[in-house]
Amino acid sequence: MTETILILGGSLAGLHVAHAILKKRSKNVKVIMVSKNSHFYMNLASVRAIVPGQIKDDELFTPIETALSRYPRESWDLIIGTAAHADFENKTVEIVVHDDSTTRTISYDQLVLATGSRSADPSMPWKASGSYKDAVASVHKTAEQVQAAQHIVVAGAGGTGIEVAGELGYEYGKTKNIVLLCSGDKLANGHGIATDAANELKKLNVAIKYGARVQKTQPTAQGKTDVVLSDGETITTDLYLPTIGLIPNTEYIPTPYCNSDPNSRTVLVDDYLRVRGAEDVWACGDIVGKPRAGFLITQAQAKTVAKNIEAALGGAKPSVHKGMPVDVFVCSVGRSRGVGRMNNSIKFPSLMVWAIKGRTLGLNYVEKYIGGSIA
Structure with a gap:
């Protein structure tokens, strides 16, 4: 049967x-x-x-x-x-x-x-929120917006936010303003990588704003976005990239x-x-x-x-x-560095994180999923 x-x-x-x-x-x-x-x-x-x-x-x-x-x-x-x-x-x-x-x-x-x-935010490409065509369009549109923007705000300082800010900083840190908003006083909810991640991002000229919780966003007449924080401060940016939730x-x-x-x-x-x-x-x-x-x-x-x-x-x-068997948390920070820890206490060298994640960001697994060797 x-x-x-x-x-x-x-x-x-x-x-x-x-x-x-x-x-x-x-x-x-x-x-x-x-x-x-x-x-x-x-x-x-x-x-x-x-x-x-x-x-x-x-x-x-x-x-x-x-x-x-x-x-x-x-x-x-x-x-x-x-x-x-x-x-x-x-x-x-x-x-x-x-x-x-x-x-x-x-x-x-x-x-x-x-x-x-x-x-x-379903318009963001971090997950496939719709069909194949929707996902491709989301990646392309975001890339076009990144290329055109001179000021970019990344909201959310978890793993995805750190990686997005790191990629932007690596490519554009010397030519564009990249700002990472963190709602708390440490990145990654205070995980063991917080200090190292902040130091790596600063090397890439990424500005980190702590205690910055986004209350709302609204478009401006000039085609920009006003990012309104919970303390009343408004940041006007060319491109707003939320990684929250x-x-x-x-x-x-x-x-x-x-x-x-x-x-x-x-x-x-x-x-x-x-x-x-x-x-x-x-x-x-x-x-x-x-x-x-x-x-x-x-x-x-x-x-x-x-x-x-x-x-x-x-x-x-x-x-x-x-x-x-152990709790592992790793983040790439640009195309040559990374941060990570095991059980919130043992830190991984940057080169190791680059080798296991940052070098390919999972693309080396695609053939395993398609060919079946993953199982």
């Missing part, structure tokens, strides 16, 4: 799980992947892609079908669409198909929730299966990454949100989910998700 594995999301987590299942069970399973984006987007490199001439589109985007087509055609299906409603009791999901806006109801035996998250894509999931935080409605899972209260439903990646959203965390969760689905198909018990 053919088992249907429905995977919602075609990014890091979803593609990892699909490869793991299809490599072991190309027969007697049907993997159906639903993705709003027809292309796999290595969004980790988006912070550098906004600098004109640094990264080509075909380095950032690869058709998901290229990844799946290495398996027997009858064992998989790809639907470009969006999950509208999940019914865990009846084991069905309603999908809005993008090509014709029709709604399909798909039944499953095992369900993987890997729909990730989006930027609070990730919104989990969980709107299709019924309320009882998510937490009650309106600002971060993540899905509730048990120790096996199984959705609490649901049968044969698993979740991984940004929609889980713990210990936080992150590339290495997503990889580890996807590995556990794939292993537990394999166990379920074989009638075995699931394994407890162990997570990362």
Whole structure:
């Protein structure tokens, strides 16, 4: 009997799980992947892609079908669409198909929730908030705006904000005004990299403004943007790049299966990454949100989910998700430097961070996700 594995999301987590299942069970399973984006987007490199001439589109985007087509055609299906409603009791999901806006109801035996998250400002390219065309357009538009601007404000001093400011500082620190707004008194919420990151950014002529919480923004008659801070100060800039806030894509999931935080409605899972209260439903990646959203965390969760689905198909018990053995946090700062730490105490040398992240910003993983060696 053919088992249907429905995977919602075609990014890091979803593609990892699909490869793991299809490599072991190309027969007697049907993997159906639903993705709003027809292309796999290595969004980790988006912070550098906004600098004109640094990264080509075909380095950032690869058709998901290229990844799946290495398996027997009858064992998989790809639907470009969006999950509208999940019914865990009846084991069905309603999908809005993008090509014709029709709604399909798909039944499953095992369900993987890997729909990730989006930027609070959907116009920003840090995440793929829409279709492939939308994502490409967002990268191109932002790069054009960066090239034209003489004054740029980056709001949000977490990992993405530090990396965006670092890329801009590396390329334009001597010719443009780059300002990074930090709502607190330290970068990265006071993590162990805060001081080192600030020092690296200063070397790139990035100005850091602490205690600067954005209250609102508004366009000016001259085509600029007024950034109004909570203390009443207004900064007028040519280009405003917010990196604040990730919104989990969980709107299709019924309320009882998510937490009650309106600002971060993540899905509730048990120790096996199984959705609490649901049968044969698993979740991984940004929609889980713990210990936080992150590339290495997503990889580890996807590995556990794939292993537990394999166990379920074989009638075995699931394994407890162990997570990362250590907590690692690294940020590139421009194209030649980086900062990082392990367990908030052991610092990594800048050259090491450059080698493991800053050199490629994840582009070296694209072939692994497309070719399947990631799983």
